[in-house]
Amino acid sequence: xxxxxxxxxxxxxxxxxxxxxxxxxxxxxxxxxxxxxxxxxxxxxxxxxxxxxxxxxxxxxxxxxxxxxxxxxxxxxxxxxxxxxxxxxxxxxxxxxxxxxxxxxxxxxxxxxxxxxxxxxxxxxxxxxxxxxxxxxxxxxxxxxxxxxxxxxxxxxxxxxxxxx
Numbered sequence: 001x002x003x004x005x006x007x008x009x010x011x012x013x014x015x016x017x018x019x020x021x022x023x024x025x026x027x028x029x030x031x032x033x034x035x036x037x038x039x040x041x042x043x044x045x046x047x048x049x050x051x052x053x054x055x056x057x058x059x060x061x062x063x064x065x066x067x068x069x070x071x072x073x074x075x076x077x078x079x080x081x082x083x084x085x086x087x088x089x090x091x092x093x094x095x096x097x098x099x100x101x102x103x104x105x106x107x108x109x110x111x112x113x114x115x116x117x118x119x120x121x122x123x124x125x126x127x128x129x130x131x132x133x134x135x136x137x138x139x140x141x142x143x144x145x146x147x148x149x150x151x152x153x154x155x156x157x158x159x160x161x162x163x164x165x
Contacts, residue, residue: 012072015065019076019083019100022055024109027116030137034123055101059094066093076100110144117141 020028029046037043065071076083076096083096105113121137 013070014073014075015071016075016077017062019058019078019097021105021109022101023105023113025055026051026140027113027120030120031116034120037127038123059097062093062097114144114146117144
């Protein structure tokens with residue numbers, strides 16, 4: 001309705017969407033919550049299922065917007081660069097979004113996620129969070145921790161030292 005009214009009045013509606021890797025988006029929502037809670041005493045908590053549904057359904061929503069012609073212009077970005085800014089009607093919006101969502105994390109992104117989860121945990125401890133909250137975060141941050149690599153290096157070094165003796 002808004003689109004048809006605005007078209008009659010001569011307005012164009014443009015949509016700019018930031019496509020963020022789900023892992024980065026997830027940790028960012030927790031970090032934003034903790035930072036705002038620290039500053040103001042309350043935060044805007046995002047229920048993990050709502051977050052996951054939003055990420056999962058973003059491509060479908062973009063496709064529906066395109067098919068229904070709800071906007072005059074659509075631009076897709078990542079956090080640091082444009083994915084495209086051309087005529088969105090000629091592009092496969094779903095493929096562009098899914099390519100970004102499904103590509104492997106870069107080492108820099110893994111580092112960002114790891115450090116951000118560490119910050120979330122630190123802020124939670126600072127506010128004396130509940131133990132079950134901390135356990136939930138620890139489960140989410142576990143895949144990004146480097147303890148497995150360090151343990152493997154220690155084991156290899158011990159094995160090398162044993163061979164020299």
